[in-house]
Amino acid sequence: MRLSLLLPARKHVESATAVARWLARGDRIDDGAVGRDAALRECFSTGAAILPTAALTRSLDANDAADALWLRADPAFVMADAVTLRLLACGKLGLSADETAAFAQTLKPLFGDAGFAFDAPHPERWYLSCASGAPLPKFSAPADALGDDLANHLPEGEQARRWRALLNEAQIALTQHPLNARRSQRGVPPVNSLWFWGAGMLPARVRSEFDRVVSDDPVVVALAGLANVPSSQLESNLRWDDGKERVLIDLADRRDIPRLDAEWLRPIDETLRRRRIERLELRFESGERHVVRPAHRWRFWRRAKTSA
Structure with a gap:
């Protein structure tokens, strides 16, 4: 599975245990534009400068x-x-x-x-x-x-x-x-x-690279539907499979960081450790983009920053 996460601004979530580890051991890639609208336009191509x-x-x-x-x-x-x-x-x-x-x-x-x-x-x-x-x-x-x-x-x-x-x-x-x-x-x-x-x-056509979308946001659900991509509601017990799906999980509105870490980020980290996720991409609303792969866990010399 290739998994992409839409996350709150980096400064709000970087203290989460899993995110801190990913930031330390993963690779930073080119930043995207800042903001929710821009992040969604990266995930869903509508041909519009602003999402309708x-x-x-x-x-x-x-x-x-x-x-x-x-x-x-x-x-x-x-x-x-x-x-x-x-x-x-x-x-x-x-x-x-x-x-x-x-x-x-x-x-x-x-x-x-x-x-x-x-x-x-x-x-x-x-x-x-x-x-x-x-x-x-x-x-x-x-x-x-x-x-x-x-x-x-x-x-x-x-x-x-x-x-x-x-x-x-x-x-x-x-x-x-x-x-x-x-x-x-x-x-x-x-x-x-x-x-x-x-x-x-309404856009005449919407395209997306993803095979499945998980979100509670009606805008995301509508975009997925127009792109003919199956979507489902967020559930903390989401099941992982061994397929080659490209999955987008929208966690950007989760502001209770300890709960987000416990219910979503740590289970995803464990799934990554077990190599059931081939590539994990972090897309922060503040624009930063990071990629984490299973082998990156061996970069033990890159220590996660601890919150004060």
């Missing part, structure tokens, strides 16, 4: 993503402090199907009047359908904006003023929605904003 996240997830959520320009308009929670407004949550707000439908009923006419079709087929992922070729401003991914001043991540460029106005109207409508009073009584965050991001059209 909205269209990709839409293909999973509603299977109608072709021939339209899609934009995510995810439910969000923003809070004002003394000097600014900050994005504190996006998507993962614990919405029920009934709550999702009620919020969508309020938002559909607002966006319909502006010429966009809104719907919410998934509690965490809401969408706007735009005419193909419609001019859109630059939007920030929620991961870049969480916890930061909202003013630093508002739409920029062509049509930016229009989209800022739409965001403001949506915030007013959501803030006044009676469901949010009930959510506050239950001690859960209100849905008082939207987050626009991930614009693009």
